[in-house]
Amino acid sequence: MHPYLNTAIKAARAAGSIIARSANRLDMVSVQQKDANDFVTQVDQAAEEEIIRILRRAYPDHGFLAEESGASDSESEFTWVIDPLDGTTNFIHGIPQYAVSIALKQGKRLEQAVIYDPIKEELFTASRGGGAMLNNRRIRVSDRKDLNGVLLGTGIPFRAHHDLDFFIEALRALLPGTAGVRRAGAASLDLAYVACGRLDGFWESDLNQWDIAAGALIVQEAGGLVGDLSGGERFLESGNIVAASPKVFKGMLQRLHPLINKTA
Known part of the structure; x- marks a missing residue:
């Protein structure tokens, strides 16, 4: 070690x-x-x-x-x-x-x-x-091939400056076909659960570095992918993150892409 x-x-x-x-x-x-x-x-x-x-x-x-x-x-x-x-x-x-x-x-x-x-x-x-x-x-991320039947985690915006409208649109885009979405209240554990396959994917916006830094590396080392909402590498700087097993990650980004373009 x-x-x-x-x-x-x-x-x-x-x-x-x-x-x-x-x-x-x-x-x-x-x-x-x-x-x-x-x-x-x-x-x-x-x-x-x-x-x-x-x-x-x-x-x-x-x-x-x-x-x-x-x-x-x-x-x-x-x-x-x-x-x-x-x-x-x-x-x-x-x-x-x-x-x-x-x-x-x-x-x-x-x-x-x-x-x-x-x-x-x-x-x-x-x-x-x-x-x-x-x-x-x-530990390894799950081996799901697409978004059908996956279990996702997220965080619901709760501060005044957070974009609740975007969250609702993202939820509407990501939810169809999945087994559901969980909001457990600790982003670090959500990411750890992606890493060990308890969750298939996770997304959230407006986080701080300390919320996601450790979890991001653990997901990556467990074979998962981590990026910002458009798949870029600036998730620590932006506080916007998607983390998932590789094929679920791709599917999540595909569904989020129209929303990102709309707000860009």
């Missing part, structure tokens, strides 16, 4: 322990509102501090881009992209669907990824060129 990945796993498990201990005493958790329908708890903050402490101790010259503390000033070519608790809204409502997400970028290229579900104790990992794993067992 790559030393960077090993350290990221250590950090994710430490953060997961903080989250899991708090999950059974939610009445004691302080919740603040960062923006409309956007929440943060002291658990998010404590988990992020622990992740950064562990990573910084091992790699003091690396940079950080974290959900709660933002970007650190660093001239390093390495940047850790961190979501200490993806699915905070689920967490504060007692819905056990949330995860720790940590990725390492070298320049603009994703190199290492960890997604840890502390409730189910599922650890998804990937190193560039080394494949993707779930609890140390290799």
